[in-house]
Amino acid sequence: MKITNLTPSEEDIMQALWSLNTAYLRDIMAELPEPKPHQNTVSTYLKILVEKEFLKTEKEGRIFKYEVIIPLEEFQNFKLKQFIKRYFKKNSIELVERLLDLKTISTEDLHQFFEVKTSVIPKRKKKKKKKTALREFVEELTEKKKKKKKK
Template sequence: MKISQLTHSEEVLMQIMWKLKSAPLKEILAAYPEPKPHQNTVSTFVKILTEKKFLSVIKEGRIFRYEVAVPRTSYRLFLLQNLLAGYFENSGDELINTLTEKGLWDSEESSNLPQEKEVKEENAVGDFINEITGKKKQDKKEKKKKKKKNK
């Protein structure tokens, strides 16, 4: 499944849909914060998100129900991978260093956790960083090996 970048307005609608999971247009409109956009505007965004395959359509009689086709976690991972690639040279370590330096992540906070939970979270963070950067690092290593062989 290929995920594409959403505009701000599309992302607002998807935030609503991730909460609702499945809803007809009327319920989507009701869930919008004030000031609510016009029904035609929301309908257009729903159509665009359906074409981008973020939403799927189910016909129930004369009413169309829209369901989330791209989970929030998948889109969040897509955004994080783009952030790493575009601003941190695919380095999870560089991202964490920046977050720590700017006070957005307190590494001491995680040291106050119980031992067992700390190990699990360390592994989860490490696994996550490896998941999003591992393939690209491996590709770089393979390219370097090919260059050395060609010389």
Template sequence: MKINHLTSAEENLMKLFWDLNSFYLKDVMEKHQEPKPHQNTVSTYLKILVEKGYLSTEKEGRIFKYSVIVPFDEYKKFILRELTQNFFNNSGKEILEFLFKENLVSQNDLKEYFDLKIEMKPVKVKAPTLEFAEEILNPKKDKKGKEKDKKKKKKKD
């Protein structure tokens, strides 16, 4: 199913239609918030939304019954994909970085959503060798021992 772009006015009406799911023009006029648009205006938008494939019609006597064809979740996916392609280089990572930076999503939100149990394991750090400190703290080596070490090193070279 190909989904087309909606204008902001069409989108606002569709929000009402998604709540109603199946409705008549009079239902829209009753449920619409103040200031209510003129009936002809709503009728025109209904016709446009039928042409765009968001609504279907069924004639019942002299009036039409409208039904939503494109579910709200499908429209959200469409909008998010468009947003990702046009503004975030097709990168979910860029979207998340933006959401974090703008404080629209927190790490706690993600932890709750994914139910992550992150445990930090301590990194094993090799104890540093302190040769100079050992020499100062344990001056037990005599000069003969040092001379032997030097001779061993010369033999290796």
């Protein structure tokens, strides 16, 4: 299954479907934000999403029931990888540094979600670089922990 890019309108429809998982056209229309596109337009986009293999259909009488094939998380991963490749030259550390600089995330957030176990072996001494928030975070994680005193 190959994930492809979606137009903004297709993404709006997929957002509605990801919240519903399976739905009929009337359910999708009810879930879309205002101003709602015409029903025929949504129907055309649904047909395109089926062709792009984001959805599958099941015919029930004269109407179709649409079911999501590609989960939201897979699409998010696809878009994030594209974003990093395009704007950060495939270097995710630059992305984390930027998030820290913008205060979108903090080192405490990173501590909360990651337990990093590494050993740092310096190859050679280099000129001291300006400490970035990410460098300080890595140094904090890799420094030896002090033993707690027993009472």
